[in-house]
Amino acid sequence: MADLDNLKDTKDYHLDVPARNEPFFLKGAGALDWGMQNRLARIFNPRSGRTVMLAIDHGYFLGPTSGLERIDVNIVPLLPYADALMLTRGILRTTIPPSFGRGIVLRASGGPSIRKELSNELIAVDIEDGLRLNVAAMAIQVYIGGEYETQTVNNMTRMVDMANRYGIPTLGVTAVGKDMVRDAQYFRLATRICAELGAQFVKTYYVPNGFETVTASCPVPIVMAGGKKLPELEALTMAFRAVNEGAAGVDMGRNIFQSAAPAAMIQAVQKVVHELMKPEHAYELYQELAQATRDRAGV
Numbered sequence: 001m002a003d004l005d006n007l008k009d010t011k012d013y014h015l016d017v018p019a020r021n022e023p024f025f026l027k028g029a030g031a032l033d034w035g036m037q038n039r040l041a042r043i044f045n046p047r048s049g050r051t052v053m054l055a056i057d058h059g060y061f062l063g064p065t066s067g068l069e070r071i072d073v074n075i076v077p078l079l080p081y082a083d084a085l086m087l088t089r090g091i092l093r094t095t096i097p098p099s100f101g102r103g104i105v106l107r108a109s110g111g112p113s114i115r116k117e118l119s120n121e122l123i124a125v126d127i128e129d130g131l132r133l134n135v136a137a138m139a140i141q142v143y144i145g146g147e148y149e150t151q152t153v154n155n156m157t158r159m160v161d162m163a164n165r166y167g168i169p170t171l172g173v174t175a176v177g178k179d180m181v182r183d184a185q186y187f188r189l190a191t192r193i194c195a196e197l198g199a200q201f202v203k204t205y206y207v208p209n210g211f212e213t214v215t216a217s218c219p220v221p222i223v224m225a226g227g228k229k230l231p232e233l234e235a236l237t238m239a240f241r242a243v244n245e246g247a248a249g250v251d252m253g254r255n256i257f258q259s260a261a262p263a264a265m266i267q268a269v270q271k272v273v274h275e276l277m278k279p280e281h282a283y284e285l286y287q288e289l290a291q292a293t294r295d296r297a298g299v
């Protein structure tokens, strides 16, 4: 307890200054509780309102995919450039330094491997483990139009109910089955369902026609999944178009960790997402940084 000697009289109440209360300005977040907004601010940069989330959760159904064979060697050096990290609890506990201070988005659904029907997922992490790991969000995948559509939607709504109790946001991840059409109409349907059923943000793929109608009709932020590996300029162009058409950032995996120069690539993506740097300029930056890395390595 503070000592009570020589207490000073109160004096300045700033009577002419209205009390300030600034909610986090992220789309759809104004009515969320403080803890939920605080967690979202660990994912979305409070200055730009956008995020470069690095997705490294692929092993949950693919095993050690290319670029993720050794996360300690290939991914840990990229952490300084990631606003948030999307991954499984196994990789988080075994390999990610606890000093990583930005947002952890925990993959919380899974079950089938690539050898089975992928939409047959269940919730794979208890909310208490998310709390124990101090995560910024739980991520649940939904397969709209998939064989197990209702089950996956139910996974997400159950997680939203559990996570809401503790002020933890839920990321709805829209998955596309093998034979399903990827167009704006489909993604409007899938993202809106996730938001209507309580996801505080949604991850979806970019489509070249009508992506702005997907972001406009979704009342919560959308982050763009990267998808299959593209040449670097194409990937940067896709990221630019996505944020320019209303995405609140990216959740990119293969286009970063399978790049010839992953650290250079994620820094170029940062410039595109937070500063809307034109893709051609970001690609020049990528080339310069990649060359500097080669020079340092003497190759």
Ligand code: R5P
Residues within 6 Å of the ligand: 055, 056, 057, 058, 086, 173, 225, 226, 227, 228, 251, 252, 253, 254, 255
């Ligand atoms: C699927 O394995 C995960 O949800 C990934 O996080 C997602 O597909 C994003 O990674 P990528 O940019 O490689 O598609």
